[in-house]
Amino acid sequence: MNQPYLLKAENISKSFPGVKALDKVNLTIEAGKVHTIIGENGAGKSTLMKILMGMLSPDEGAIIYKGDTVRFTSVNEAIKTGLSMIHQELLPFPELSIAENIFMGNEPTTRIPGWINTREMNKKATLLMNKLGAKIEVTRAMKKLSIADMQMVEIAKAISNQSEIIIMDEPTSALSNREIDILFGIIEELKKQGVAILYISHKMEEIFKISDTITVMRDGKHITTCEITEIDQQKLISLIVGREINSIFDKKETTPGEVILTVSELTGEKFKDINFNLRRGEILGIAGLMGSGRTEIVNSIYGLEKIEKGTIFINRKKVKISSPKDAIKNSIGLVSEDRKKYGLVLGSSVKHNISLSSLEKYNNGLFLNLQKENEIADTQINKLNIKTTSSDQLVNFLSGGNQQKVVIAKVLLNDADIIIFDEPTRGIDIGAKSEIYKLMTQLANEGKALILISSELPEILGLSDRVLVIREGEIKAEFSQAEATQELIMKHAMA
Amino acid sequence: MNFKNLLSSRLPAENSQSITKYFKQYGIFIAFLFICILLTIATPNFLTLQNMVMVLRQISINGILAIGVTFVIISGGIDLSLGSVVALTGVAAASFAHPGSYGLWVPLLVGLLIGLIVGTVNGLIITKGKVAAFIVTLGMMTIARGLALVVSDGRPVSNLSDSFNFIGGGEFLNIPIPILLFGAVILISSTILKYTKTGRYIYAVGGNENAAKASGINVNSIKLFTYIICSGLAGLAGIVLASRITTGQPNAGVAYELDAIAAVVIGGTSLSGGSGKIIGTVVGALIIGVINNGLDLLNITSYSQQIIKGLIIVGAVLLDRKN
Numbered sequence: 001m002n003q004p005y006l007l008k009a010e011n012i013s014k015s016f017p018g019v020k021a022l023d024k025v026n027l028t029i030e031a032g033k034v035h036t037i038i039g040e041n042g043a044g045k046s047t048l049m050k051i052l053m054g055m056l057s058p059d060e061g062a063i064i065y066k067g068d069t070v071r072f073t074s075v076n077e078a079i080k081t082g083l084s085m086i087h088q089e090l091l092p093f094p095e096l097s098i099a100e101n102i103f104m105g106n107e108p109t110t111r112i113p114g115w116i117n118t119r120e121m122n123k124k125a126t127l128l129m130n131k132l133g134a135k136i137e138v139t140r141a142m143k144k145l146s147i148a149d150m151q152m153v154e155i156a157k158a159i160s161n162q163s164e165i166i167i168m169d170e171p172t173s174a175l176s177n178r179e180i181d182i183l184f185g186i187i188e189e190l191k192k193q194g195v196a197i198l199y200i201s202h203k204m205e206e207i208f209k210i211s212d213t214i215t216v217m218r219d220g221k222h223i224t225t226c227e228i229t230e231i232d233q234q235k236l237i238s239l240i241v242g243r244e245i246n247s248i249f250d251k252k253e254t255t256p257g258e259v260i261l262t263v264s265e266l267t268g269e270k271f272k273d274i275n276f277n278l279r280r281g282e283i284l285g286i287a288g289l290m291g292s293g294r295t296e297i298v299n300s301i302y303g304l305e306k307i308e309k310g311t312i313f314i315n316r317k318k319v320k321i322s323s324p325k326d327a328i329k330n331s332i333g334l335v336s337e338d339r340k341k342y343g344l345v346l347g348s349s350v351k352h353n354i355s356l357s358s359l360e361k362y363n364n365g366l367f368l369n370l371q372k373e374n375e376i377a378d379t380q381i382n383k384l385n386i387k388t389t390s391s392d393q394l395v396n397f398l399s400g401g402n403q404q405k406v407v408i409a410k411v412l413l414n415d416a417d418i419i420i421f422d423e424p425t426r427g428i429d430i431g432a433k434s435e436i437y438k439l440m441t442q443l444a445n446e447g448k449a450l451i452l453i454s455s456e457l458p459e460i461l462g463l464s465d466r467v468l469v470i471r472e473g474e475i476k477a478e479f480s481q482a483e484a485t486q487e488l489i490m491k492h493a494m495a
Numbered sequence: 496m497n498f499k500n501l502l503s504s505r506l507p508a509e510n511s512q513s514i515t516k517y518f519k520q521y522g523i524f525i526a527f528l529f530i531c532i533l534l535t536i537a538t539p540n541f542l543t544l545q546n547m548v549m550v551l552r553q554i555s556i557n558g559i560l561a562i563g564v565t566f567v568i569i570s571g572g573i574d575l576s577l578g579s580v581v582a583l584t585g586v587a588a589a590s591f592a593h594p595g596s597y598g599l600w601v602p603l604l605v606g607l608l609i610g611l612i613v614g615t616v617n618g619l620i621i622t623k624g625k626v627a628a629f630i631v632t633l634g635m636m637t638i639a640r641g642l643a644l645v646v647s648d649g650r651p652v653s654n655l656s657d658s659f660n661f662i663g664g665g666e667f668l669n670i671p672i673p674i675l676l677f678g679a680v681i682l683i684s685s686t687i688l689k690y691t692k693t694g695r696y697i698y699a700v701g702g703n704e705n706a707a708k709a710s711g712i713n714v715n716s717i718k719l720f721t722y723i724i725c726s727g728l729a730g731l732a733g734i735v736l737a738s739r740i741t742t743g744q745p746n747a748g749v750a751y752e753l754d755a756i757a758a759v760v761i762g763g764t765s766l767s768g769g770s771g772k773i774i775g776t777v778v779g780a781l782i783i784g785v786i787n788n789g790l791d792l793l794n795i796t797s798y799s800q801q802i803i804k805g806l807i808i809v810g811a812v813l814l815d816r817k818n
Binding site: 302304323324325327328329334336341342343344345346347348352355356357359360363366367368370410414 | 686690692695696698702703705706709710712713770
């Protein structure tokens, strides 16, 4: 290969206790191109990025930047050399202003050393933000921004560092379609200026829209690298999972049973007058943009948020739910959209997470029956195909998809009849996704009633028997499975 | 998939993991043994039965306090009021323990009850009032000390009954009562943390409060429970101390909470909550006790002792982090 390249990673290997995360991986990044890296969670993408950014050092292999071998020992060195990373979970300083966030660690000073030149800093920051087409006052506190705007600030920061390679880790996972369009516009602009983008995403549609080159990784190995024009979606998916997938949705014949949940005139801070029924054996899809109030609606049904007005009936009986404890008693389960915040105790073991909300089952009068807990945890691990070295492994060390399965295992142990899945497949790989879809269908077939919230319309369309569309906290439309199309749903969701 | 490759790459990695894991788990025990061996070599009087029993008796009060605060710290909180609660409960118990006044159960009940009440107040203000634990218990530290001084009029409460003094000074089967109490507290506490629902919930609340709540756990009552246990044990420690020095001292127990927290931290419990073990805290208390004792035996002045003790506390935790 004698192409001009910005950065070349050669034969990078990295092992962690029990896993070989990267096995002789090669990667070449060229200026002015969007290079997408795709692979299931656990394929080694994050490890590779961490090595590029100096957060981890490789066991073997070399990184060559503009012809020189480099070995970063800290993120700072990587940034100074010309690499920046925009993390999936943004890490801003919430109390500081936009300008202070952009120039953190790199503040313009006055003649007195150590004295920040605030005016200069704000001027430069405004210039940068204008360049990105964002019209926000740079003295505003970071915490008051939307996620899309925070991302803009991170990009501005990368530009201010004169980065030549910007790594974007699932940048669109929390953005609306319009915000994604703006982001893609900026990426095009950066490309023209010769910046290379290393792009990580699970969303097929946008990968084909934005990428120039694509690299597939699987099980820590480099599988292939090709131009995006040389490949189609079907082929790409089969490369990612290592097998052909015909349809990841296993559609079922449905005969919904009796009504189990009725929500009547439910009103809260972010939604009003929500009315719907949910039947046994049914999957009810709730579609809507981020911030439309859809998460708040289900959280309030689960007792995580306050209800101002309205009634919830379960099996036609009025119930009062003011805490998750009440919800669980009334046979409601929730797989939250934010698994790190509401789903898992990250520093605890897989076993302890799985049993956390059903400890009554292992109670021998006063004491826990630890042996029974072990058995049930192992059963769940097998049943949901959770990949972990043992049930004593800390959840922290599991991949996103397996963490999500731990949350689901925990919720299932409560024997809930009504299970709410809020963005159950966010940030997880295709293999785990299809397993979760299969499980949901199976639960519905067993007579459980499911609510599915998702930003991915194919998911909503593929699984739901009925779809509610939420906009600005209200139900704007309802479609049966036969009626619903992506276009119809988007039309009502976007106003 | 290449199976051979997979196996050969996994095995050595797992071995090295188990060695680090071993050090992580037992590092503090090794440090403790190391200190003991050093002291055995340095002084002839260290490794004698008599001296060992003395060390155990000396650490039993700090040990009981440290176990109490372990509950609070695992749940993600902190309690700074322990030393003052020791003084308050000691003085209160002593006031009901004069010869020929009440039966022995009265001072015991008074001491424990006051401890439990203080813990309930701390816990309710922290959970219902949503005030930071650091602030609430800092306030309680001053309030309880003030109450101890008011109740006793600033004077030691002495002339206590023999039966009361037996708790701190007596023996059963040749074992001093404070050591027996300490042992019972260790057993019961470890059992609660490891084998009961409440214990498991304490870890969950300290590890991730939101997830604990979403899992149907009543977070507030778990927190309240830890503060009640903590102050209740401080009440027990207060009784033992008053009985051992045969006086209710309103000025006793100053900075005891810091020794207790030091024992917890040396024992490997993270101040950010969610992890920790009683046995670690016990070894932490033992390390502090052995150091105090050893430095005494080596005739090092109490002024220098403080410096050495501080260095060893920070050093022990530093070593633990390295591992």
